[in-house]
Amino acid sequence: MSPPGAGGTRTVLHVDMDAFYVSVELLRRPELRGRPVVVGGDGARGVVAAASYEARAFGVFSAMSSVRARQLCPHAVFLAGDHALYSQVSARVMAIFREYTPLVEPLSLDEAFLDVSGVRRLHGSGATIAATIRTRVLHEEGLGCCVGVASSKFVAKLASKAAKPVAARSGTRAGRGVVVVEPGNEVVFVQRLPVGALWGVGPATLERLGRLGISTVAELAAVPLPHIVGAVGRASGTHLHQLAHAIDDRPVEPESTPKSVSHEETYANDVTSSTDLRREIVRQSDAVAGRLRRQGLAGRTVQLKVRFSDFRTISRSNTVSGGLDTGPAIAREAKALLDKVDVAGGVRLLGVAVTGLSEERSRQLTFDDPGPDWSDASRAVDEIRDRFGDTAIGPAAAATERGLKLTRRGAQQWGPADP
Numbered sequence: 001m002s003p004p005g006a007g008g009t010r011t012v013l014h015v016d017m018d019a020f021y022v023s024v025e026l027l028r029r030p031e032l033r034g035r036p037v038v039v040g041g042d043g044a045r046g047v048v049a050a051a052s053y054e055a056r057a058f059g060v061f062s063a064m065s066s067v068r069a070r071q072l073c074p075h076a077v078f079l080a081g082d083h084a085l086y087s088q089v090s091a092r093v094m095a096i097f098r099e100y101t102p103l104v105e106p107l108s109l110d111e112a113f114l115d116v117s118g119v120r121r122l123h124g125s126g127a128t129i130a131a132t133i134r135t136r137v138l139h140e141e142g143l144g145c146c147v148g149v150a151s152s153k154f155v156a157k158l159a160s161k162a163a164k165p166v167a168a169r170s171g172t173r174a175g176r177g178v179v180v181v182e183p184g185n186e187v188v189f190v191q192r193l194p195v196g197a198l199w200g201v202g203p204a205t206l207e208r209l210g211r212l213g214i215s216t217v218a219e220l221a222a223v224p225l226p227h228i229v230g231a232v233g234r235a236s237g238t239h240l241h242q243l244a245h246a247i248d249d250r251p252v253e254p255e256s257t258p259k260s261v262s263h264e265e266t267y268a269n270d271v272t273s274s275t276d277l278r279r280e281i282v283r284q285s286d287a288v289a290g291r292l293r294r295q296g297l298a299g300r301t302v303q304l305k306v307r308f309s310d311f312r313t314i315s316r317s318n319t320v321s322g323g324l325d326t327g328p329a330i331a332r333e334a335k336a337l338l339d340k341v342d343v344a345g346g347v348r349l350l351g352v353a354v355t356g357l358s359e360e361r362s363r364q365l366t367f368d369d370p371g372p373d374w375s376d377a378s379r380a381v382d383e384i385r386d387r388f389g390d391t392a393i394g395p396a397a398a399a400t401e402r403g404l405k406l407t408r409r410g411a412q413q414w415g416p417a418d419p
Contacts, residue, residue: 009183011126011149012252013114014156015097015133018144018165020110021050024089025079027142032077041414042066042078045266045348049081049414056167081414086110089141096136100129105252111160113153115252130178150181154248155190158197186246191218198243200236208232220244257357258295262303263287264351270309271347274338281334282397284352286327292354293382298323299354302333306341307349316340323358326374327395330354 017023021039026032036055040048046066058073069076090109097104100123103115116129123129130147137145148159159179166173181189195217196206208231214220220228221244229237242248263284271277281304292298302324303317316337324330334352384393 009151010115010117011120012151012153012156013116013126013130013133014148014150014153014160015112015114015130016146016148016157016160016164017093017110017137018146019050019052020090020143021081021086022052022079023143024086025082026052029079036060036073036076038066038069038073038076038078039081039414040066040069040078042080043268045268047414051076053165053167053172057169057172089143093137093141093143093145096133096140100133103252103254105254105256113156113252127178127180130180134177146175147178148181149178150189151183151186152246152248153250153252154199154243155181155186155246158190158193161197187221190246191216191221191244193217195220198240200239200243205232205236205240217244257359258297259357260303260353260355261288261291261295261297261299261357262351262353264305264349264353266307266349267347271350272344274343277338277343277347277350278335279397280350281338281352282327282331282395284350285331285334286395286398288352288354289325289327289330289378290382290385292325292357293378296359297357298325299358300324300356301354302330302337303351303353303355304334304337304341305349305351305353306338306343306347309346309348311348313349314341317355319356324354326378328374 022037025037025039034054035052036058037052038048038055038060039050040046040062044067048060048062048064048066048069050062051060051069055069055073055076058076060069060073060076066078070078086109090106094104094106094112097112097114101114101116101119103118105113107113114129116123116126119129120126123132126149130149134145134147137143146160146163146165148156148161148163150156150159159181163176163179165175193216195201195209195214198217198220201209209215209220212223212227212231214223220240225237225241228241231237232240265280265284271280300321300323301317301319303315305313305315307313318333318337320333324333330352381393
């Protein structure tokens with residue numbers, strides 16, 4: 001657990017960037033300020049990654065289909081995402097956070113938890129640190145953020161949401177920027193919220209709780225635990241019962257090894273050829289392997305994700321004895337999994353993932369045919385790419401008449417462009 005401060009209680013900040021992807025885009029497209037702007041895929045199978053507050057006023061939100069977003073806001077400006085740029089800006093923002101505490105736990109590119117319990121004498125109260133961080137991020141990066149301050153991660157995250165601007169057709173109303181939940185006030189703050197604000201309450205859980213007449217956190221807190229467990233199950237019920245009483249002892253964890261490295265793509269047209277899909281596997285495996293090696297990791301389990309034209313989704317996996325961090329080795333396992341799947345009806349989405357990660361990259365000796373060792377070749381590929389760029393070299397399966405068809409991280413995560 002993160003250490004408490006001098007007062008015996010933790011001080012946790014949750015920093016959430018304001019419409020991060022859109023805000024970064026507006027720095028290079030200032031003429032779009034004040035207009036409804038959507039970042040994401042603009043094709044028929046695209047999804048919204050982020051929406052400006054002007055677009056949110058029309059009901060456009062992240063994870064919504066782009067088709068639906070255009071229906072709600074026909075005059076919205078759609079911009080393709082630039083994951084590489086967002087990663088660079090995020091890294092600079094996270095560096096600012098780490099100037100105040102080493103206990104920074106990024107949740108994504110645009111939000112993080114900070115435990116500032118041990119630095120309050122140096123930098124001031126949680127509220128002071130929150131205000132200072134907001135000022136620095138605005139002045140140094142030109143970006144806005146909101147901060148929640150509380151004694152736990154759960155309450156701090158709820159507080160940052162309460163600090164957000166409010167979207168309205170008449171114009172965006174500025175939020176409070178920083179919301180502080182003082183120690184001892186956590187229960188009152190949490191129990192005034194709708195039950196849907198709790199982590200883990202999705203549509204199905206919300207419906208089950210509704211059958212018990214529960215619509216607010218206060219109503220949930222008043223229901224005996226056995227009744228909640230009976231409605232949503234033991235694990236979920238216990239979790240929700242604790243949150244309803246503002247109980248969250250999870251520490252801020254700055255060092256966390258990734259659980260998986262993956263890449264998946266949605267196709268503008270369903271793919272029915274196993275040959276084409278095997279070629280896609282080679283491309284994706286090469287990208288996943290490159291990310292593994294950059295992080296000094298290897299994995300033992302290869303997973304294949306397939307979503308069919310009817311949205312039915314399956315996942316298949318295989319675990320090997322030694323760690324994998326080369327494209328050919330990962331592709332070999334993934335293609336073996338694909339060979340057992342009937343793709344004649346059409347594949348909408350394909351993904352390759354490696355899990356069971358560790359920093360051990362030893363090659364396990366086995367009587368089975370492990371295939372050739374691509375370790376030296378892969379290191380050479382990394383060196384060439386570092387020197388000449390990603391387009392300098394790649395698997396033959398990625399070669400097209402226009403050059404290499406690269407698989408960049410985040411490049412297609414919001415859906416394909418229409419052909």
